[in-house]
Amino acid sequence: MHAVVTGTSRGIGKELVKRLQEAGYEVTGTSRDHSSGVKLDVSDPGQQARFAAQIKNRPVDLLVCNAGVYIDKAMGMEDYSAEVWAKTLAANVTGVFLTVQAMLPNLRLAQEPKIAILSSQMASQARAPGGSYAYRASKAAALNIGRNLAADLQPEGISVGIYHPGWVRTDMGGYEGDITVEESVAGLINEFAVLNLDTTGCFHTWDGRIHPY
Numbered sequence: 001m002h003a004v005v006t007g008t009s010r011g012i013g014k015e016l017v018k019r020l021q022e023a024g025y026e027v028t029g030t031s032r033d034h035s036s037g038v039k040l041d042v043s044d045p046g047q048q049a050r051f052a053a054q055i056k057n058r059p060v061d062l063l064v065c066n067a068g069v070y071i072d073k074a075m076g077m078e079d080y081s082a083e084v085w086a087k088t089l090a091a092n093v094t095g096v097f098l099t100v101q102a103m104l105p106n107l108r109l110a111q112e113p114k115i116a117i118l119s120s121q122m123a124s125q126a127r128a129p130g131g132s133y134a135y136r137a138s139k140a141a142a143l144n145i146g147r148n149l150a151a152d153l154q155p156e157g158i159s160v161g162i163y164h165p166g167w168v169r170t171d172m173g174g175y176e177g178d179i180t181v182e183e184s185v186a187g188l189i190n191e192f193a194v195l196n197l198d199t200t201g202c203f204h205t206w207d208g209r210i211h212p213y
Contacts, residue, residue, distance in 0.1 A: 004028045004060050004106075006099055007067030009036040012118070012165055015185040016064060023189065025062070028055060032067070042067045042095030048102040059109035062192060064116045065099050065142075068092045072134045085134050092138035096145055113158045114195050116188070117146040119203070121164045126212040143203060143213070150201030159200040163188060166206040179206075 003020050007013040008029030014036065017029045029037030030051065040051050042065075069091045071084050096117055107113040121127055123139035146162035153160060165188060167178045187206035195202070203211045 001061040002026045002028070002059055002110075003062040003064065004030070004055070004103060005064040005066055006030045006040065006042055006095075007032075009033065012168060012181060012185060012188075013064075013066045015181045016066065016188070019185050019189050020062075030067070040067075042099050043090035045098060048098045052102040052105070055106060057109070058106060059111075060103050060106035060113065061110045062114050062116065063100065063103050063107060064118070064192075065096045066118045067095055067099075068118070068138075070132075070135050072132055075132075077133075080133065088134040088138050089141070092135070093141040093145070096142050100145075100149060107158055108156065112196075114192060115146075115149065115153075115158065115160045116192050116195070117142055117160070117162045118165055118188075119143045119146070119162050121167075121205075121211060123164075123203075124212055147201050147203075154197055154200050157197065159195050159197050161191065161195040161199070162201075162203045163191060164203075164205045164211050 001024065003025040005013055005016050005027060008017050009031035017027045020027050030040035031037060032041045038051060038054065041047050069088060071088050072080065100115060119142045120139040122132060122136045123143040143162050146160050150160035166184045168181055168184045184206050191204055191208060203213060205211050
């Protein structure tokens, strides 16, 4: 089986490559700076087209949209600029859609194709403690994209799951997080394994709990 994982230079993405390979997948990883796998800025349509051309006619059984940025961590409201919003939405929202769009022909070649979108508990409208406006909005949009993709792609046999990976001890999550990268990824891979057309559109935590929208 073949998996494509975006954002694999560090953290969750890097561990996903390792664990999926151990599970028997052939993995194509991507990173914006070419430090891991294929160079791909997920927000760049030209790079997406070139990436799609590189793996043309190869089935993709699992697509994991992991690439993202968290520019406004601990940022005060007065510090926000249009650039912060533009960069965040480009990577975390547009990037998700462009990646799915580019990989769709390859997903259609697989027997039981799956798309996993890494969102966050910060996408939840039920959990709104303030701050991180751009990141929260972008992850909410990624959740919305995943839910609508699930509806559109279900007739084609493509399952879509959206996941909160936990508060993970990484550069992005910070080192006060609740769980390790290894714990998060082990749980996520279990979730990917049980994703199917009956559960498509789910918003789950890394350990299998249903997350409120």
